[in-house]
Amino acid sequence: MKNSRRDFLKKTALASTAATIPSYSFTIINKPTLSNEIIGHGNFKYRVHKQWGNLNPNTTPIKNCHEMVLDSKGRLIMITDETKNNIIIYDKSGKLITTWGHTYNAGHGLTLFKEGEEDVLFITDPSAGKVVKTTVNGKIIMELPNPKNIGVYSNNMQYKPTETAIAPNGDIYVSDGYGSDWILQFNKDGEFIRKFGGRGYEDEKLNNAHGVAIDDRDPNNITLLCTSRTHNAFKRYTLEGKYLSTIFLPGAYVCRPVIDAENIYAGVCWSRMKYLERVPNSGFVTILDKNNKVVSNPGGTKPKYKNGELQLMLQNTALFNHCHDVCIDEDKNLYICQWNAKKSYPIKLERV
Template sequence: MKNTRREFLKNSALVGAGLSLTPSYGFTIINKPNLSKNSIGHGDFKYRVHKEWGNLNPQTTPVKNCHEMVMDSKGRLIMVTDHVQNNIIVYDKSGKLLTSWTHQMKSGHGLSIFNEGGEDVLFITDNNQRIIKTTIDGKVLMELPNPKKIGLYQERERYRPTETAVAPNGDIYVADGYGSDYILQFDKNGEFIRKFGGKGHQDEKLNNAHGVAIDDRDPNNITLLCTSRVHNSFKRFTLDGQYLETIFLPGAYVCRPVIDGENLYSGACWSRLKYLERVPNSGFVTILDKNNKVVSNPGGTKPKYKHGELQLMLQETPLFHHCHDVCIDEDKNIYVCQWNANKSYPIKLERV
């Protein structure tokens, strides 16, 4: 009989939440598990919602926007925010606060993790033209150069980076998603290599290059996925910047692509209505399989294909405001960070 680790932990958690051993009566039901009765999502990707999972004391650990989250090699969940008191918040998987620290970034936005010689390092992106590489506890190891200050941008071009991704060889890719929509490539020492993309509507161009990720699902053909959010798309490039293909996700204003196993996950910050306008408070999560076909939209409409073409996707369940990022743990649970969501903390989606 097949019994996955995730199924074992799920069943154990249900027993542990609902039963208590007492001297007089043996096992007695003392409370019900704090789980939603209804699941969200589709197919094999359905989830129970833990809306209060990441709630903390806003007086001591405040947030403005919970922008992005990664999991380190010890299983800790590390989140970047734009609150100067807590740029970084570290949770355990129960939602308990482990620690927090700050570099006084007023626009903390992007967070990537990379294992360098057996040690986890972070790349933190501040929209205010700053990207730093740090240890897990916040010691600054390197700061990437500002492309405007080293002659890579024209005078009229803006630089407001949103995200980084690190290739296996240590090369660093920067998405200038709120600026001029370039992808900038640096080597592991911070030396500039090239830039590509840029704002436009051609295949090789981007519009709101909000996220970037290394797609290593095929180890023999590692590529770069770049968000083109206004285009409702991820665009694939070689690691030296050559355009390969577009993954079109109609209706989903996707944030960064997140690779986990054979799947691709993303938060959709907004969805559309039929007249192709983004709608406030209309976010959901979207999940793609190894063939980049959408298989589930937790909080959104069931994915539908007609003649091989993906149809418009919309928010269905009014659970999320603006899904800005997702993080996946080893049991395939999803942690959802939100932007512009009334200073809310992350929500956990428990895989069922």
């Protein structure tokens, strides 16, 4: 039954109708319980399971739930910056399977790549300036060089990597999102190839290059999507680092783009609310279709376009604090990781 439903959803055409500029109220709706509430828009609506990932904080504590990936065994692997258990592995019911990792003081980025028949992880720790490749059990396979040590950065440049993306040929792209906003490209053996981006306001530049992802939705035109969070945008580049275009997401301080089937998902860490300033505890989730058009904002305002231009998007439900990542399972349920959310565990959004 689930497979039939998924097939139906994949074939459903997604569209967003044009509308007038919305009238915004800056009062956040208080909804203390959402277990029976449906959030989202169009064909992307979800039932909230706020307690799904709750664990015993005395034995499995967290500080921030930064990112989560789904491995080939159907396990949900999450990275935190709590060194008692940097990696927490769940089953899809929310039950704890195991934990590992005690050295990633600012464990942040988590990317899964299938290398032959094996899953491998790429972990970033911005405070340590480290990017490591590990097995799913935590054995370190490789550590990428610090750009300062190989002459790519001068000594006065900051290097605080936040995310990685792995190309089909094994090339590794590192976003220096908390450092100098470059995207650094290495080959599969960790040898430096090039850097591009860097901080600025020109189209080809980035500001808070928080995330990076391989966009392989068109297998004949694989590109790189990079977050420019302060710009409320994703910027697209060739795999050789040539700027192509910008997806502007007004109001949304997006984290990394997550590609699943024909869609892009992202956690929105803040939205531009009162006086168009970045407001604390104003996060939501945003979902784009195959044409890079926003079709749903779970926890946020309904996406509206006027004359083809996306209008300002804001939080409208006090469910999320600061959404940091979205993980999607085979039934198109979402698992939301949050930063600075009072040490809360991930929330599940069940597709309805």
